[in-house]
Amino acid sequence: MAKNTQLSFVLNGEEVQLLCEPRHSLLEVLRDILGLTGSKEGCNNGNCGACNVILDGKVVNSCCVFGLEVQDREVTTIEGVATNGELHPLQQKFLEHAALQCGICTPGFIVAAKALLESNPRPTEADARLWLAGNLCRCTGYDKIIRAVLDAAAVTSGEVTPVEVTAGGRK
């Protein structure tokens, strides 16, 4: 029989408590137990980034974290990115730039990009592309995503104009 174990942690600013099996990943805890289906299962092996959450300030693949590992930790999911009903500049710019088609990769990209801007408020295009290398998109070809991220960086860092985007970000 599976041994259900108690787990409590801070999720998007609020304490949550639940029971889960030791084998449950954090992604399974979020989606299947807590009903927070914003984080997606794209690959289940740490390659695609669709499951990204922020754990103690660091973006991680929640498919590669056991639920029980986050006991007493702080987790932010895509559901916690907009605050007080207002979209984060990243979300706003993704809409403006049409940086999504099917949208499956988008929560992961938003979370990872949020972590990028918190670590480096004025990334270059190459910085952004390298940081986001762990997030895969099958629909867009990444160009509009990068434009949205750099435009959002301009907003959050108070710059007037965003960094210019070239093809592939390489010379």
Added chain:
Amino acid sequence: MKEIEFEAPQTLTEAVALLRERGKDARVLAGGTDLIVQLREGKREPDVVVDVKGIPELYNFSYDATSGLLLGAAVPCSRVYNDPVVCERYPGLIDAASLIGSIQIQNRASFGGNLCNGSPAADGVPPLIVLSAVCRIAGPNGERELPAEEFITGPGKTVLEPQEILVSLRLPPPPERSGAQYLRFIPRNEMDIAVAGAASYLELDEDGKTIRAARVSLAAVAPTPLLVSEAAEALIGKPASEDLFEVAAEAARKAARPITDMRGTEWQRRHLAGVLVRRTLQGALARARGTE
């Protein structure tokens, strides 16, 4: 994933006691970026997963000029490259820490875990080898130490007994006029597993030209990461030059025992071993001279 038990010992003593009892059915969890995937794929099937991230000795991370770098086995790569002193003193280590996987992986994966996973293509291992890292291992019979180049014994296999745990790595302080670099070849720009990888370490005499010490290590071209002593022998005592580096590269090509698999052919890997050794020797030389 099969059902598992999850334990999180908070001290090294607790962990050793737990592994003494359950070691044969247990697997240690640090960052989980290899283990959790293997569990899901059925490649490893422990009954117990032992989360060691709460044990202070495995999370230690400190540098001082006398004793060098103490790197706990569970310290994630991002903690390593976010430390400005370590970045300055051990750029060869930082090369690997910032290449492994992605940002998300680097926030969890550790050098210790990279060693314990035992992949022949492990990016973290050649830098540890050329920087003369020493592994501290704890078990029911006490503690032992051994050099990093002896740790991995075959694909996915290490010297660890089932009841043993890798605690930490110690890297000596880098001598003056020394430098190291790690490079790998991958088909894309990020996220791949090395087709071939090489790390080189050079220490120069006061003349800034003669090689006082050298170490060369290869990844992904043999069943284990290699320490290529023939390359080092070709270099030590000689003045650094392009021609000399080519001699070392040839020794590396001869030492490589690559296979052909889905990532590359045997001849391409052998060729790359030579190219990457030559380039990392150039990189190590520039870092040793401070001209990077």
